[in-house]
Each structure stands twice: as structure tokens, then as C-alpha cells.
Amino acid sequence: MGDRNTNGRPAGDGTADEADERTPLTNAASSLGNMGSIRNMGKNSKGKPLYEDDRAWVRWPMNFLHLTWATLASNYVNVLLVFVPVGIILGALDMNPTAVFCVNFVAIIPLAALLSFATEELSVKLGQTIGGLMNATFGNAVELIVSIVALTKGEIRIVQSSMLGSILSNILLVLGCCFIASGVRRSESTFNATVASTMSSLMAVAATSLIIPATLYASLTHSASSSEKNILILSRGTAIILLILYCLYLFFQLKTHAKLFDAEAETGEDGEPAEPAEPEILGPIPASICLVIVTLLVAVCAEYLVGSIDAIVESAGISKTFIGLVLLPIVGNAAEHVTACVVAYKNKMDLAIGVAIGSSMQIALFVTPFLVILGWIIGQEMTLHFQSFETVVFFLSVLVVNYLIQDGKSNYLEGCMCLGTYIIIALAFYVYPDDAGDIGSMVKGFFVQ
Template sequence: MNSNTSQQQPNGPNSGDGGADERTPLVTNAASSLGNMGNLHGITTNDAGKPYYEDDRAWVRWPMNFLHLTWQTLSSNYVNVLLVFVPAGIILGAMDMDPTAVFVVNFMAIVPLAALLSFATEELSAKLGQTIGGLMNATFGNAVELIVSIVALRKGEIRIVQSSMLGSILSNILLVLGCCFIASGIRRDESRFNETVASTMSSLMAVAATSLIIPATLYASLTKSEESADKNILFLSRGTAIIMLILYCLYLYFQLKSHAQLFDAEAQEGNEGGEAEEPQILGPVPAGICLVIVTVLVAVCAEYLVDS
């Protein structure tokens, strides 16, 4: 037994510890390679250990930065997996396929585009300050409904415009407001509101509701044969729309300029829970580019949606 053991030991250049010396580098290299695979070393970082989107070479940094920002944007929301319907909807609409298929696919495509539009608007408004950011949120907050309504008006689809407006009003007044009441009532027995802001919002809602009800009531009460009455109602409807647009601009001035401290205090009270702010992903230029691209895609999908 001892003689056989002594004959088997001198196999390496060294005696005794030759087996350990031979195996140790292999184990170390395997562990280091596994660690590098776990950190994706060599795929996302350069030789200096910096990410490729921070590389000193412009021809490497720009495309990798584009890919990095694109991935960060697409992974910001789970609903973005539905973006596969965007090219499918455009292709089906361009090829004049079955109207039902075109409608369903483009409807599914608008859902993630609306989420991306909201994401890009929030990223851009966070970089541009409170006034311009609030104006961006007010402008692009209902961009999808606005684009669909404009396309439908161009096609003469008045019922689609009316249904879109009615659905947006009911969802914001009933669904969104009711969900806010339920969410606030789960943790608090009593909710507090800013009286000035609440009364201002209530007054604006009353004016908007009255402006929509009066032309519709007059049109329903008059006979269809009176052409002069129809012209007068059309004039009243257009005048009401102009007045509502002026009131909306005045409300934006009230919220963002003259009485901004009321809304700032309300926002600060809402953030007293100590929740950390989410880090910003996109800068002003990438967010603006994303906003333009998504708006164009929404317009194209809305065009095929209304045509179907």
C-alpha cells in the first residue's frame, strides 16, 4: 500500500503538493469566470470597467446610450409588451385587411403608446420646471383622446367624438374620483382637502357641464326643419367651445402662475409620507424625441382605428 502510494505521487513537477497546485488554478479561474458571467463583464462594460454608454469614444457611446435609454424606456412598464401590436396594426391598416382585425390590433397598440406618452411627458416635465412641466402635463395628459377626436372629426365620425368625450368625462368624474376616495379611505378615517382648490375645480366642472348641456338641450327641443335654428345652435356651440378654451387657459394661469402656492402646498402635503422620488431615466432631449415619436405613432394608429 505504501509503495504504491509513493509511486503514484511523483506525477507532477513537484512532489506531494503537485495535485493541489494543479487543481487550484482551475478552481480559481472557474469561479472568476462565473463571477464575470454574473456581472455580464465584457458585454455591458469596456476594458476600463465603465459602461459602454459612458465610453470616452463617441462612436461607441452614442449607439450604446441609445440602446440603454431604449431599454430603460421599454422596461418602465409591463404594458409595453403590447408594443408588438404597433407594427402589426400599421401593416394591417396599410394592407386594407379585415376591418375588425384592424380595429382590434390598433386598439391594442394605442394602449402601450398611451403609457409611453405619459412616461415621456412625466420625464420631460420633471426636467423643465414646474410651470412648463405643468403645461406639458395639461397638454399631453389627454393627447390620445385629442388625437382620436381630431381624426374622427376629419372623417365625419361625430358619434366617435361624442363617445370619446363622454367616456373621458365619466371615467374621470366617477371612476378615477371614486378610486381616489376608496384608496384614501383605506388608511384614513377622514380625508382633508384644500377648500380653495376644491371650490375652483367644482366651479370649472359646473361651467363645463352647463356649456355642454345648453346646446344639446336646445337642439333636442327644436324641430329639425328650422334651418335658422340649426345655424343659431351651431353658432352657440362654437362660441361655447371658444369660451371654454379661454377658461382653460385662465385656469392654467391660475394653477401655474398666480396661485401656484396653493397647488404646491397641496403637493407637499401629499408627499409627507416620506416616499422617495423615483429617479429620472430620460433627459430633456431623449424625452422630447420619445414624445414626438410616440405622438406620431398614436396618430397613425388612430387613423387606421377610425377608418376601420
């Protein structure tokens, strides 16, 4: 390919850090040793690579192979893509439910990484505003697809626990790992406290939107009114308000206060202009095609995954709540987890905070309300009335995170606090049975005389 690389820039251009930030786990094919030789797929008689040949019948198929390799080589975790066809075949043949669950569980991990990669590539051309919307939508695409599939099957508990689990894994597990990753190289890291405080305040609003339905349910225990109907009306109205707040936040972040959120992008750690953005590997059309294909594959794998959950619950004795709250979010957020840790290790804490807390905020203010509205449309009574135990856990987690980030500084000990809190919560939900009663009925005496 001469003296130019896949991105079209001189081979020696760019730094090692730029290459490292290309993907969550590591760089693309150039770091894969002899495997990268496939990228030099030969030249024509004029010395051009075959994917730039003047003949369309040569250029198009070779360009397809070239872009496919660049996409597959974008992340080491893509070796797990072999589980995708295996999981689909096992599900289609109605094989052992445990095997179907485990294989599709693993298959979703590389698909989530490909979704993240394609979204980043598409955002390069679309600009900041539309790119931000794309990241907001596809950054949590796996959780959204799995939840939509579960919602259509009437698995409301799976939907609620996976939403809550995604939030908790981001604000505790991911944030804790970011603090530790940064803390192993420096005694203290700093980040924009104003931005972090804004995000955490919105998370507090989201926590309030879950506490109110739980409290109302406890208050209506002895009322003649239908508590389910009243909770449904409250949830749908609250969902609309949360969606409006999310749109206002996007306008705040991308338009009116964009400089506040772009402070790290404009200048580096030493006050000098930040390094230029990495050029794209995929153009808008290939990235869009990749998004569509990967989204369809995630939907198919999610279909078989959710369909096998009941058999897993019966055979393994694991509750649906634990599966939805701990296992599914770890898979869906795997790519984001690694991305946040990598940038935190490089002391780009504002970006790491944006990935961790920002993703949680998108789940709380956009995905969960959207699922309530979708349930309203398709006739499923999805509400914001979570189990009171889950609501209390969520509120306490938001409280802990608010205390840790309010000073705009972090260290490894604070990261260990977040991790410890998450492990305690995971253990609590591991022993929490699906048929546990709502603690609202236990404390109704505080509200009803």
C-alpha cells in the same frame, strides 16, 4: 455600472416608495429580476459603462440602447407593444375589420403609457409652468389624436361621445377607484377641498356649456330660423370662451395660486418636507424624440382603429356611441387610471384628485373647444350640441361628484357610489341606439307654446 444606477444616484439612495412612484404600474428595470442585467451592458477598459465611453462611435449607439431599454422597462404594460406593428400591418393590408379594431385597440394602451412616461420625464427639466402645460397637452394626447382622426373623417358622433366618455370615465370610474384604493387602507381620507371645489365648479361651467345648446335646439324646433346655423354660431363662440377660461385656470394654478395647488408637494403627511423629486431617466432631447415617435404611432393606430369602427358596428351590433363613450376612453386613459389609483393607495389624495378631475376638466375646457375650432378651420360642423340624453347624463354625473367631494373627505362607500353610477351609465349607453331621437323634441312643449 459600478455603484450607481440609471438615474446617476448612489444605488442605495431613495426609498421603496420613490421607486414605486416612478411609473403608473410599477418600477423600472431594477425590479424586473434577471432582465435588469441588460442595463449592465459591459464596461470599457477604463471601467466606464459603454454608454459613457469617450469614443463617440461607441457611446452614441450604446447610449441609444441604454435609454431605449430604460424607456421600455418603465412599465410592465409595455410588453403589449408587440401589438403595435401587428395592428399597423393588419390595417395596411386591409384585413378583417374586427381584427384590425381589436389589435389596434390593445396597441394604444402601451402607447398611452409611453406618452405619460415621456411627458413626466420632459416636465422634470422644463419646470412647473411649462411642465404643467406639457402634462395638460400630452396627458390627453390619445383622446385628442383619436378625435382629430375621427373629425377629419366626419365622424362627429364618435368625437362627441369620446369626449363625453373621457370626462365620465375620469370623474366617475377613476375617482371611484381612487376612493376605494384609499379606503381599503384607512377609514377616511382627506384632500384639499378648495382645490377640488374649484375644479368641480369649472366642470359645472362646462356642463352648462352643453346644456345651453341642447336647450336652444329644443326651443328652435318650431322657429323659422335655421337651428343648425344658430347652434354652430353658439358653439364656436362658447368654445372660444371656454378656451379663455382654461388659460385663466392655468394662470390661476401655476402662477397666482400656485402655493394652494403645491401644498402637498411642499410637505409630507406628517408635516415634514416632502421627499425630493425622482431624477429623470431621459433627458429633454430623448424625451422629446420619444414623444414625437409615440405620437406618430398613436396617430397611425388611431387611423386604422377609427376606420374599422363602421364594420364593428355592423358586425357586432354595438353602437358608435358606446364605442366612443366607454371603450375608447378606457384605452386612452389606462395609464392615468393606474397612476391615480397608485397614489390614492398611498394616501396622496390631492394628487389623485388632480389626475381624475383635472384630466376631465382639461377635456371639457380645452380639448372639446379645440376640436370645435379645428372643425371650423377644416370645414367640419363640430358643435357643442350633444344629444340631450348625453347632456343630462353629464350634468347628473357632475352633480354627484360635487356632492361627494364638497366636504374634502372620502371613503370606500363614496368610491362605490361613483363606480355604480358609471356602470349604470355604461349599461344605458350599451342599449342606446345611434338612431335614437333627441329627447329635446319630446320636451319642446315645455319651451314652445
